[in-house]
Amino acid sequence: MKVRLFSISLAALALMAATVQAAPPAGPDPAATAKAIDKLLAEENAAGPKTREAGAIEDLAFLRRVSLDMNARIPTDAEIKKFMAMPAAERRGKLIEELMGREQFADRWAIFYGDMLRVRYGTDGGPAFQAFIHEAVRANMPYDVLTRKLLAASGRAGSQPTTGFILADDADPLALTGVVSQVFMGVRISCAQCHDHPFDVWTREQFYDLAAFFGKTQRVEHRVKMQILGIFLNERAESMIMWPPEDKAKGKTRAPVKAQFPFKLAEGDGPNKHIARLKERRDAEAAALAAASVKKPTSVDDLIDGSKTGPTSKDPLNVIDEAKAGIKAIDLEGDLYKASELRRKLGEAVTDPRNRFYAKAMVNRVWAELVGRGFVNPVDDFRNDNPPSHPKTLDYLADEFVASGYDFRFLVATIARTAAYERGHLPGDLPALERLAAEKAFTATPPRRMGSEALFDSIVQAGHLFTPKHRPGENxxxxxxxxxxxxxxxxxxxxxxxxxxxxxxxxxxxxxxxxxxxxxxxxxxxxxxxxxxxxxxxxxxxxxxxxxxxxxxxxxxxxxxxxxxxxxxxxxxxxxxxxxxxDNPRFTSAMRMASPAPTGHFLRVFGQTDRGALDERRDHSPSMRQALMMLNGKLTNEAARVGPLEPVFSLIVGPKADVDAAIKLVYREALTREPTADELSDARAIIQEAPKPEDGLADLRWALFNSNEFRFIP
Incomplete structure (x- = not known):
């Protein structure tokens, strides 16, 4: 099988780039792409049974939803006022752009990648791997580039952060085969490890063909006098993947399996316009990069003047510095590992734009993350008897994702602009089958509870715990x-x-x-x-x-x-x-924690997994332990307390106290809306019954934190 990558080497472009600097063509427009998706969804739904429709959520609900989805925390009162001051026709699009430009966007979506890639802080190279993923999201590294880096990584754990992906499974070829297929292509091929897949087309031989790409991969401990000085991801001389398998050998001669990519690639370039657009984009990017790297030649006048030095001019006083630099450039660990040609080829095959599974799997994951369910469910179970609910829509969005240069931010921005994303929920008193049919058609969204990190950070934010809210020594x-x-x-x-x-x-x-x-x-x-x-x-x-x-x-x-x-x-x-x-606590973002959190921690209790099993999903079902933690936990109670350094204090204590204004502020900060007349009356009663007004307001805030409205995304 021949695998082609659509790129142009910098060396081949150097001469051309010296005189011509090409700018990359503009990528697909998220707003236009979203409209096309809305049209395709409507067409595909028209061909099926009619379902109920939920209208678009109102502006403040949209502000809360998109703030949680983009930044994993609810908006502040200042952000509410800023959003509502924007022109009504533009505010939603502008808000999406603003939220995606914040540092919290990288924090939030690094959690998504962390779950998907099973990033575990405690594994070999785990801390560096977690930091690398965060930086990749922040810098908007193209998804295909990220994938190739993870699959081709070699070197020392920690020093080479990308080795964390393969080392997380101890460089086990058979385990990695299932991981790569399921994570990057949404195909559960693991069942074919021991026998032909009982429910799909994959054979045991195909599983071993794919496993052979990892056949030479090994985890090596570098020891000196029984002390481990480093963990390395290396390549052995011979492959460990043999055919036939041991249980089928029965005296037969076993031989190393030749690595082959079992996933069929799309044929030809003619109808695949998105691939041509990707090629055009990548070629222009390479040309622009090459042009930027060409330096202006040093002029004769500069050399005579002495303001610049030619390539052969050396300062004798810098000889020692040059020698030190040369020593630092030596790869002291070069003999401890070598790059993997097999895994490099695997990365090219997986990310080849003709591999339809690759882009569709990622699009399906992100769609499900934002809308509440995927075109294919579970999101990593693409198979013939589990087809997409809207195949044309999925194909179109996957093609645009490829054409964008696998731009992750483009994908998120596009989905957040669709009508499907803006839809509300159907009433809970409707028959469950009616609600499910509408959710499958994306004419209504399923209720979603905040992720554990978002819930934690939202409590911290609404309770003003990111900074101290009491003066030193007051508590x-x-x-x-x-x-x-x-x-x-x-x-x-x-x-x-x-x-x-x-x-x-x-x-x-x-x-x-x-x-x-x-x-x-x-x-x-x-x-x-x-x-x-x-x-x-x-x-x-x-x-x-x-x-x-x-x-x-x-x-x-x-x-x-x-x-x-x-x-x-x-x-x-x-x-x-x-x-x-x-007792003046200050909390930091849960998204900056070592992941996963320890067993029993707030994040784990509210659904964060240990990222061990390949098909493990966050469990958002309620439990008694969650209820106890929200009712009696330190976080909720500290957030509910009213401190003199937070804005609401002057509205509830002192000569300028305004109880109604304090109640309204607490509602906006906790629920992103104003209280109703009945809620305002009930809140006044709670405050009046308390020994002190600030204690009553703390009781009110505690009650809001424990409401379903607070925990669930609008």
Whole structure:
């Protein structure tokens, strides 16, 4: 099979680019593409049974929806006012452009990529891989370029961030075969690993043909005296993928499998105008890049003047610097790994614009992420007996995605401008089958709960926790911790000693913290202000030291050194440690956390997966644990508290207090709308019944955070 890439080398363009600088042609227009999609959807729906239709959501609901989808947080009061001040006919398009230009866009969509690529911070090269994906989204790296980088990566974990993708599966060829097929092409070929696929066209032999691209790939640990100095992604000399498989060999000679791409490519370039547009775009981009790299020749006058130096002119004082630079340029790890030609070819085959699966799989994923369901569901299960609901629409959007140069931002901007994206939900009292039929036809959108990161950040934003909302020292509280300390005791020879797990040399361990009534604090660890966190931890350890007597400290010393006097053993006792702290929390974005979060964390409780299994999906179904965390959790309660440094404080406390204005502001900040007359009346009653107005407003805000309207996307 011959794989063609539509690009022009910089070397071939250098001479032409020296005199002619070509600008890349304009890509597809998101607004025009969205209108074409609306037309195609209507045509395809007209050919099927008629369904109910939900109208477009109103402006403030659209502001909330698109803010969550683009930036994973609800809008602020200032953003609401700015949006409503825009001309009505232009405000939605302008809002999309503005939100996509923010840093939070990269934060939010790096989470999407993280789920799709199963980015795990704790794996080999995981931290660098997570940072690389974020930067790729921020810089709008073309999707095909990103894919090729991930598939062809070699080198040291961390130093070469893209190695994190393959190392996440321990460079296992068979596992990677299923991953590449399902992630990048939406095809679940893994079933063909052991036998021909029972529900699809894929055979076991085709699975092994694809696996052979990873046959030489290996994970290597570089060790010195049993210490791991680095993890490398490398290529071995011989392929490990053999045919026939071991269970079918039965004395037959086994031979390495020749790598072959089993997915059929579209034939010819004639009807594929989107491919010609991609080629034109890539050629112009290469020409422009080559032109920019051609430097103006140094003139004779400059050389005589001495203001510039020619290519052979050297400053003798810079010889040492040049030598150092030369040493730094040497690839000291070059002998530890080599590039993979097989995986490079695989990357070319996967991203070949004639591979229809590739673009359609990504378009389907992003459509489902924004609209609530895909053209194909599950989004990574393209097969003959699970056809797209709207094949013409999917094909058109996939072609435009290719023609754009695999521009991810173009894809997101286009979908957000469609009528399908702007539609509301059907009433919940309608028959479920009617609602489902409309959602499948994209004439209504299914209800979507915020993702866990968006829910967390929205609570933080509405509760003004991104910055301190109390003055230093205003909220000093005593925190009680419990620790176990060692005590040396004399043994009584007349009494038997009960065996103790771990023996006398077992190190001191902290006791379980005492559960305080009303506490359900599983959001610990979200703050990434490491400097302050370390200070607090040091202070806590000092308090624990101060709580110990001289005898207890001596017992710990004896235990660690092993110098235990005869007839002495260690006993552990629990001591209470009280620490005075300033309860003025500040939270940072959940989207900047190491992912996935620890088990039991807010993000995990609300649906974030451990990104382990290939077909694992976020679970947005409600649970008792979620309810308890929202009702009693530290995050919700801290966000509900009213602090003197937030805007609403002066509206609820002091000579210029305006209770109605305070209520309206809280509603706008939490629900992106004004309260109704009944809601305003109920809120007044809540505030009046509280000991202090700010306490009543905190109760109101807490109630809003716990409402379905807050948690669900309009």
């Amino acid at each position: 000093m509280i005593t925190v009680v911790n419990y620790t176990q300390v060692a005590v040396a005791v004399k043994e009584d020879p007349s009494k038997p000693v009960k065996p103790k797990l771990g023996g006398d040399k077992m190190p001191a361990m902290p006791a379980m913290p005492k559960m305080v009534a009303g506490s359900y604090d599983l959001e610990k660890g979200i703050e990434v202000d490491f400097k302050n966190a370390l200070k607090n931890r040091d202070a806590l350890e000092l308090d624990k030291m101060n709580a110990k007597s001289a005898e207890e400290l001596e017992a710990e010393s004896m235990m660690k050194s092993g110098n235990m006097p005869a007839g002495t053993r260690i006993r552990y006792i629990t001591k209470e440690v009280k620490t005075l702290v300033d």
